[in-house]
Amino acid sequence: MGVFRKFPRTFWVANTIELFERWAWYGFFMLFANYLTGSSDMGGLEFTQSQKGILMGVGTGILYFLPVLTGAIADRYGYKKVLALAFVIYTSAFVLLPMFSTFTGVFLMYLYLALGAALFKPIISATIAKTTTDETASIGFGIYYMMVNIGAFFGPMVTLLFKGSSNLVFYVSAGIIALNFVLLLFYKEPHRGVVQQTSLTRTFGDIFRNMFSIVKDLKFVVFLLIVAGFWTMYNQLFFTLPVFISQWIDTSVLYHFFEKYIPFISTNYSPAPGVMDAEFVTNFDALYIIIFQIIVSSVVMRMKPLKSMISGFLVCSIGMALTLFSQNVLFTLVAILIFSLGEMAGSPKITEYIGRIAPHDKKALYMGYSFIPVFIGNVFAGIISGVVYQNMADKVMITRQFVAKKDLQLPDGLSNNAYFDHVAQQVNLTPHELTNLLWNEYSPSDIWMVILAIGLGTTLLLYIYDRVINKTKR
Structure with a gap:
């Protein structure tokens, strides 16, 4: 427990801010795929899977590309100021988004929400990097990742209580994100090094010059491209799995268990008798991480980041593969558990790896580049959960x-x-x-063969990358 005393107060404040931001985000995002494609009599917009894939893939992808720019802006103009702007955009976007029902309107409002998230993202991860050392980095990023998943778990659990009104789902997220205005009063700006005050035009010029200089680092670029495969697989938890469960998985055994032992859950997390909310089932991923993250982080803390990522990605692939074999929800819960164990071993190590190699005065900039594979992964995840899912597994089309x-x-x-x-x-x-x-x-479960292939391919490429890097160092 002594390691926990080594973290400064700013570390804990930043993690609490992250918790509430993820609470607000996942509170709507876990429900978003079924909100976009769901039946109109259940409050859904009845967009096609292809439209959902475009909106969630491109919109969320842009969210993760913009930190390349917003990270440098935060380094230049101050973390605290940019955080305040992010929360203003976040809150207003959550209030406005449910007022639109056309594809164009929802897409534009989602992009506005993505701007707020993009301003926020590199700042907190950079704060964690700046408030940890080589000794505390693994546990520090494990705590950060656990906070992400506490928010990711409680967000949907709260908003699902209001699923009868899509407006309330978004308003609850707006209220949660507004709590961060209070926490911002206790956030102490970490040292950002010597920062020159220049015009915004000059700042963006510097950003693109830095971008081209990083592109020249071929090994780093290859790493980012490989890791994009993991994020393509991971995002199916939000893009595809809730829809797949809603359309195909028999959740009755879970419903009857809760009906007998915890009737509050079967009453509040069920759209109809004998059926559990798909998002409730998917949310077990976050619950598993809350329970096991510190244990897994302790196990892998002495492993090199690349070795931990390779092991984690392989386990994730196995978890995804198990979804192929049964419509029984208990099988799905086991598959999610296996996937989450791999996620815990691999995902935090990506951020840790980039945080270790980043210059101290450019942490936010480099953390911004850590989102590039997430951007690519979201775009490809949108394609798979959109047109590929629509052609292979969509219950409406079938x-x-x-x-x-x-x-x-x-x-x-x-x-x-x-x-x-x-x-x-x-x-x-x-x-x-x-x-x-x-x-x-019609074998709709074949969609998971595509996702399994991506996971195994990513694992193999990262193994080859690790071998090449080790040879170069010798």
Whole structure:
């Protein structure tokens, strides 16, 4: 426990700010995929999977690209000022976003929200890097990652209580992010080195010059590109898994367990009798990390970052692969557990690795570049969860293919849920039986083969990269 006394107060304040920011973000983001594509009678917008993939992939990708710019702005103009601006944008965006229902309107408001997140992101990770040493970095970033996941767990658990009104979901996130205005009073600006006050134009000129200088570092660029594969796989937790669970997974055994032993959960985290909210199931990833992160960090703290990443990415791939084999939610929970163990071993080490090699006076700039693979990963994750998922696994599209094959006649103007129920009636099946029939006939779980291939490919490339780096050092 002595290591915890070595962290300054700013370290703990920054981690608490991170907790509330992630609480607000995941409070809406975990629900976002099903909000965009869900049936209109359940408050969804009924966007296609392809539209969802574009919006979440490109929008979230831009969020993670902008820290390349915003990190340098924070280094130049001060972390505290930029944090305050980020919280203003965040709060207003959460209030405005549910007022739009067209694809263009939602996309533009999501980009505005992404700007607030982009201003925020490199500052906190840079603060953690500046308030830790080589001795405390592994535990420090493990604590940071645990705080991320405490927020990621409690965010959806709170907002799911208000899922009957999509507006309230966003307003709750706005209220949570506003708490950081109070915490900002206790945030002490870490030392940023000697900073010259120049014009914004000059600042951006310096940013792009730094960008080109980093591009010349081929090994670093290759590392960023390889790690993008991990983020492509990881983002399926938010882009694909909630939709897949909602459409295909039988959650009744979990529902009946909670109905018997913890009826509060079955009452408040269920859209219908016998069914658990998909986001509730997916949220077990964050719960596992809260429970096991410090233990895993202690195990891997003496491992070199690249070795830990290789091991973590491989375990993540195994977890993803298990989702292939069953519609039973208990199988899904085991798969999420295995995935989360790999995530805990690998993901924090990415930030730690870049934080170690970054010059002290350019921590935020280099932390900004740590988001480049996340940007690429989000874009590719959007493609997979969009057009690829739509063609391979989307229940709406598969049902329409089934209708065409059977030459069924259905009335126009039905919501997605009503359409599926009408199809079940016409073929004399219950909705549950029709789901099982489509699962067996169209194999929607094959989507996870694509994601497994990405995970294994990333692991292999990082292993080769590590071998090449070690040879270079000898």
